[in-house]
Amino acid sequence: MPRPEKSTEAALPGGGSTGQIPDLLFECDAFSGSLSTLFLLARDGRVDLLGVPLAPLCEAYFRHILESEGKDIEGCAGALAALAYLLERKSFHALPRTEVEEDEPDRDTDLDFGPGLSLPELQPAIEALRELRQEAEGRFFRSPEAQEGYLLPLDIGEVQPADLARAFARLLAKASPEPPELTSAPRRSLAEQMREVLAALRSEPVSLVDLLPVGFTKTDAVWWFLALLELIRLGQARAVLAEDDVLFSRGGDA
Amino acid sequence: MRLQDLILALLFASESPVSAELMAQAVDRPVYEVEEALEALGRRLALDGPLQVVRLAGGFQLATKSEFAPAVARLLEPRPLKLSQAMLEVLAVVAYRQPITSAEIQEVRGVDSDYSLKQLLDRRLVMETGRRRTPGRPIEYGTTSQFLHQFNLNSLQDLPQLAVGDDGSMLAIGPETPQDQLALELEAEE
Known part of the structure; x- marks a missing residue:
């Protein structure tokens, strides 16, 4: 800020x-x-x-x-x-320069960087890395990526991630332009946003556009949608399919 | 229940490399016992079957042996990790000079390297490690565990060592991984 x-x-x-x-x-x-x-x-x-x-x-x-x-x-x-x-x-x-980077750029190969290794000195290492990578391609793991961990997919019935994505895209399309950012604006927290969303949710399902206050911005849309997803994960909100839209209501744990 | 089998179950269920310490906690046994079991399991699998225990990115993981790679590749059709010459150069500079700033990478290579650096960041081979305490506090970059994993390395100590050859040119030596050592031992036993 x-x-x-x-x-x-x-x-x-x-x-x-x-x-x-x-x-x-x-x-x-x-x-x-x-x-x-x-x-x-x-x-x-x-x-x-x-x-x-x-x-x-x-x-x-x-x-x-x-x-x-x-x-x-x-x-x-x-x-x-x-x-x-x-x-x-x-x-x-x-402005365009002559030294535009390409796969095989022209360069001064005598460049040296202080006490560290220069690019020509690193060439054997680059070749060795290329060979290591080729060797590694001969092995397969249960997961091809060394991830820190993974999240089990959340089951929300017949609503698929693509349905939620479409609902969010419709919401963003109806958002108003962002007002100028205030330098003294307070920080927003997801917990506060979740409380606001929970207060707005009713037992009867409504669409995202009807849920948000009139004149919402794209930032509001993002915050409301993230809060909704978190509430669904916690079982405090529910999503149901209605024709090609997704409707949201209070969940059983709310 | 044999400790080796317990370890095998943990390795099978893990999607990323697991350290001996974490496995020791999971099976409630001392770390040295787990390490001994890992070594025995590695020997057992090396002699028989399609799997092997590999030491990668600071942990252990189950992987298929290289002779089975063609069949597995036909089944999974993995996307090859394509690294351009520029990206390999930036990766080598970061790996050997980390922590390093974008400006320093550019100085070593002599050309603007921001595009390649961003590609490496997107592929999680390079990450931001902090900010340097100099004017402007530029971001410093280093390699990730994903880099170690994808380049078959257990740690940065296993990066090929650079030495001057008899003719004065630079040579890359190594790395000799635990898998290489095991293969050499098994060859000697045969």
Whole structure:
């Protein structure tokens, strides 16, 4: 969740400054930190911007700017300058490059990576791995995958997973657009959602669309559907087929 | 009830490799006794029948012997695990250099490797192992037990060792798995 933390100033390449940037914490696979840290790393070429989704960051700052109602003009200007710089850098990196990866890419085979093994040094290992894989193909197990464990399929009578999937797809098709995400929105829990769904369920079966409140979004649909599945697993909700739809009611254990 | 038969039942019922410790808990016997029984069972099955006990991904599992593979393959029609040269290279870099970041993989290979890395993540051969404590806290990657299983390895210690040959070129040596050792012992006995 982005939240204001502090203000920092960073120098733009070629002179100039971003001014005071109000920092929001930002987290994704390729980066975790504040806008100013991201800006500094991008400026020094120490982060792969292609792996950093900038749209949510921009949205969070735009909201922050709107909410500040002009009280921090310099900070807002700094943030916008930093975001513009990041967008320009990312756009540049997204341009087609000559070193596009293929199965047999052209590369500098003399590359060495510090004290570790370089790619040419790893070639015998790559061949050995290929041979190991071929050997392994000569064996068969009860389960072809080394899974951590498995779940027994749940028997819900005549309703098949495909029926549930179709019902869920119909529900999603009727969902309203998502409203802007509130930075102060409380975390949702499945347990709370299950209580809400259980309260809405009646003894007579109803379709998913009739079960959800009017104006539900796709996120609501996902939460309601997950909660329903969990309630069915616990025996507190029941699913029955009605023509080509699936109807839901309270279960015997509710 | 013979301990060997109990172990065989556990191995038959398990869908993934089981450690000697877990089996010892299940049969309420000391681990060393289970290990002895596993060894005896391995010898017994190696001499007779279509099954063998293999040591994989830190545990033991029942598998068919390789001479039965063609018939089983015709029955099950398994999808072959196709790994492109690029994916094999990324996998080798991760296996030998883990934990490693995406940027470091790219530096070793000299090309953008994100696509291959994602393919390996999807196939559960590579996983995220944490974040490095450097600016930007990039994700670190390592291999999975699925990787060990699919490449016939018991642990990362069994990865082929790299050594410099007489002519100065790099060689991959090993691995010598417990199954290889057993085969050698049985050959010597014959």
